[in-house]
Amino acid sequence: MNKDLAIIVVTILLVVISxxxxxxxxxxxxxxxxxxxxxxxxxxxxxLAMVSMLLGLLPPETLLRLxxxxxxxxxxxxxxxxxxITLIPGPIAYPLAGKLLENGVSFTILATFITTLMMVxxxxxxxxxxxxxxxxxLIRNVLNFIGAIFxxxxxxxxx
Numbered sequence: 001m002n003k004d005l006a007i008i009v010v011t012i013l014l015v016v017i018s019x020x021x022x023x024x025x026x027x028x029x030x031x032x033x034x035x036x037x038x039x040x041x042x043x044x045x046x047x048l049a050m051v052s053m054l055l056g057l058l059p060p061e062t063l064l065r066l067x068x069x070x071x072x073x074x075x076x077x078x079x080x081x082x083x084x085i086t087l088i089p090g091p092i093a094y095p096l097a098g099k100l101l102e103n104g105v106s107f108t109i110l111a112t113f114i115t116t117l118m119m120v121x122x123x124x125x126x127x128x129x130x131x132x133x134x135x136x137x138l139i140r141n142v143l144n145f146i147g148a149i150f151x152x153x154x155x156x157x158x159x
Contacts, residue, residue, distance in 0.1 A: 043127050064103050067113060071106045071156060079109045080149055083116030084141075087123045107159040112152030119144035 018026040066082055068075050088096065097110050120141050121128065128137035 040127070043130075064100055064105065067100065067105050067109050071108045075109055076112050076149060076152060079113040079152070080116045080120075080145060083113040083148070084120040084122050084145060086117060087121065088117055090118065093117050106156065108152050108156030110152075111155035112148055115148035115151045116145060119148055 015026065015030070018029075067079050093114060097114050100113075101107075101110055122141075125137055125141065128140070132140070
């Protein structure tokens with residue numbers, strides 16, 4: 001079974017169980033969730049449009065040129081910044097990382113890039129700020145940025 005389908009099946013199963021336990025609370029929770037999605041949807045669509053534009057403007061060759069094949073402090077910081085700015089979904093990011101690896105980008109640079117790509121969100125910061133508050137969103141992103149560099153260095157040492 002595909003991962004997405006499994007998540008959908010488990011979610012439906014949990015909603016059914018919740019409905020059997022307390023129908024009123026489940027319906028209230030579903031209504032609240034749908035309302036939150038409705039409020040968040042315009043921002044998500046804007047982010048999706050921005051991602052599409054970035055993917056069109058930033059082909060793998062450009063990333064390869066930016067990330068380079070040498071491991072040094074500057075390359076690690078460039079990888080971390082590129083990952084933080086770029087918003088690429090996992091199903092696209094991992095094959096992209098494979099292509100970059102085939103072209104000689106080191107594991108350290110790739111680990112830093114992919115980790116910031118998944119954990120740091122400069123483009124998503126306005127949405128995070130709205131829902132988490134400026135301070136929490138900033139702390140989350142800064143700590144994840146530092147953690148991504150640490151993870152990249154650790155991967156480089158191990159591999």
